[in-house]
Amino acid sequence: MRNSILGVSWFWFVGTVLTSQLPTYAVVNLGGSETLYIFALALFSIGTGVGSLLCEKLSARTVEIGLVPLGAFGISAFLLDLYFARSGAAAAGGLGLMQFVQAPGSARIMLDLVGIGLFTGFFVVPLFALIQSRTPREEMSRVIAGMNIQNAAFIVSAAVACIVLQQFFGWTIPQVFLALAVANAVVAIYIFTLVPEFLMRFLSWVLVRAMYRLRLHGIEANVPDEGAALLVCNHVSYMDALILSASVPRPVRFVMYYRIFEIPVMSWIFRTAKAIPIAGARENPELMQRAFDEIEAALADGQIVGIFPEGALTRDGEIAAFKSGVEKILGKRPVPVVPMALKGMWSSMWSHRDGRMHRMRVPRRFRAHIEVVAGEVLDGGSATAGQLEARVRELRGGDA
Numbered sequence: 001m002r003n004s005i006l007g008v009s010w011f012w013f014v015g016t017v018l019t020s021q022l023p024t025y026a027v028v029n030l031g032g033s034e035t036l037y038i039f040a041l042a043l044f045s046i047g048t049g050v051g052s053l054l055c056e057k058l059s060a061r062t063v064e065i066g067l068v069p070l071g072a073f074g075i076s077a078f079l080l081d082l083y084f085a086r087s088g089a090a091a092a093g094g095l096g097l098m099q100f101v102q103a104p105g106s107a108r109i110m111l112d113l114v115g116i117g118l119f120t121g122f123f124v125v126p127l128f129a130l131i132q133s134r135t136p137r138e139e140m141s142r143v144i145a146g147m148n149i150q151n152a153a154f155i156v157s158a159a160v161a162c163i164v165l166q167q168f169f170g171w172t173i174p175q176v177f178l179a180l181a182v183a184n185a186v187v188a189i190y191i192f193t194l195v196p197e198f199l200m201r202f203l204s205w206v207l208v209r210a211m212y213r214l215r216l217h218g219i220e221a222n223v224p225d226e227g228a229a230l231l232v233c234n235h236v237s238y239m240d241a242l243i244l245s246a247s248v249p250r251p252v253r254f255v256m257y258y259r260i261f262e263i264p265v266m267s268w269i270f271r272t273a274k275a276i277p278i279a280g281a282r283e284n285p286e287l288m289q290r291a292f293d294e295i296e297a298a299l300a301d302g303q304i305v306g307i308f309p310e311g312a313l314t315r316d317g318e319i320a321a322f323k324s325g326v327e328k329i330l331g332k333r334p335v336p337v338v339p340m341a342l343k344g345m346w347s348s349m350w351s352h353r354d355g356r357m358h359r360m361r362v363p364r365r366f367r368a369h370i371e372v373v374a375g376e377v378l379d380g381g382s383a384t385a386g387q388l389e390a391r392v393r394e395l396r397g398g399d400a
Helices: 002-028 034-059 067-085 097-102 106-132 137-168 171-196 196-211 240-249 266-272 287-298 326-333 385-396
Strands: 212-217 229-231 252-259 274-276 304-307 337-343 368-374
Touching: 002 106, 002 171, 002 326, 034 106, 067 106, 067 171, 067 196, 067 252, 067 304, 067 337, 097 106, 097 252, 106 137, 137 171, 171 229, 171 385, 196 212, 196 240, 212 240, 229 326, 229 385, 240 252, 240 287, 240 337, 240 368, 252 287, 274 287, 274 385, 287 326, 326 385, 337 385, 368 385
Parallel strands: 212 368, 229 304, 229 337, 252 274, 252 304
Antiparallel strands: 337 368
C-alpha cells in the first residue's frame, strides 16, 4: 500500500514538472503565445481524461493494476519522443494556433502531449482504485490525509528541481523533459522491484487478453475486497491460474501441482505471484504438508487462496469429484468460500482435449471467448467438497 501511495505522489511530481514548464515551452520551443500554451495543456488534459476512461474498459470493470507498468513506461516513451521532436528553440515565433498545427513536426508534438496524458491516466487511476479498495474503511481518512501531505511534498520538490536545473545548471526545457523521462523509468523500475505484483499482473493481463476475449461475471460482487477467502474453481487447462489472476482484482495465492509450477517462463510468474506448489501424498508427502501449512498461514494473514479441488486437469471436459483437501483447509480455517467456474477453455490448446497437452494444437479460433463466473460467497464453516462441486457445476453450466 505504501508503494501505491508513493506511485500516486510520483504522478503529481511528473505532472507538476510538465505543466509548470508548458507556458515557457509553448513560447520558446513551440514558437507560440499564451493561446498555444492553453492548447498544449488541453492536449495533455484530454489525453489524461481519455486514459482514465479507457481504464474501465481495459480493466473489464475491475481494479486492473496491470495497467500501472504500461502507464509508467508509456509516459517515459512519449516524454522521450517529445525531447527528440523539438530539442531546441522554435525556428519562428509568434505562431497562432492554426499556424502551429499546420507547421512541420507539430503533429508529432501534439501526439506526444496526448500520449503522455493518456498513459498518465493508465498509471494513476488503478493506483487510486487500489488504495481505495485495499484500505480498511476506518483508516481511509488517515490514509488519504497522509497521501495528500506526501503529494504536496512531491509537488514542491518538483518545482524546486525545475528551478535548480534551469537556474543553476542552465538546462533547457526539453532537457528537463528528457531527465524526467529517464527518472520516471528508474522510479517505475524501482517500484515494480519492490512490488512485483504490478509487473506480474501486467504480464498476465497482456497474455490473457492477447489470447482470449475474457468476460467476467460476479467478480466485483462476490470476491471480498478485504480479508481471507478461499476461491474454488474447476480445472480445465494449464492457463487456468493465469486467467483467474487476470480476473480477480486482489492478489491470489494459487495452489498448483508442482510440475505446472515448474513450467519454464510461467514459473517466474507463478513464483512472483507467490503460488503454492503441491504434490500428492504418495508422490511427495513433505511437499504436500508444506503446502497445507502455507495455505493456513496465508489465510490467517487475510490473503486470498485459490485452489482447484479436482486435483488435476479434466480429461474429458467434465468436472471431476472434488477431493477432501478443501475440507481439510476449511477445517483448520473456516474462511468464506467463493465458488468460481471457467467456461470455454476445453477447446484450448492448453487443455487435455484430443490427447496429452504436449500434442499442442492450433487454437480453433483466434482470441476465443472465455468466461470466468463467480458465485455467491459460501460459509466455510459448513461447506463440504460435495456442495462446492455442485455449486461450481451449476455456475459452469454446459459450457466447458
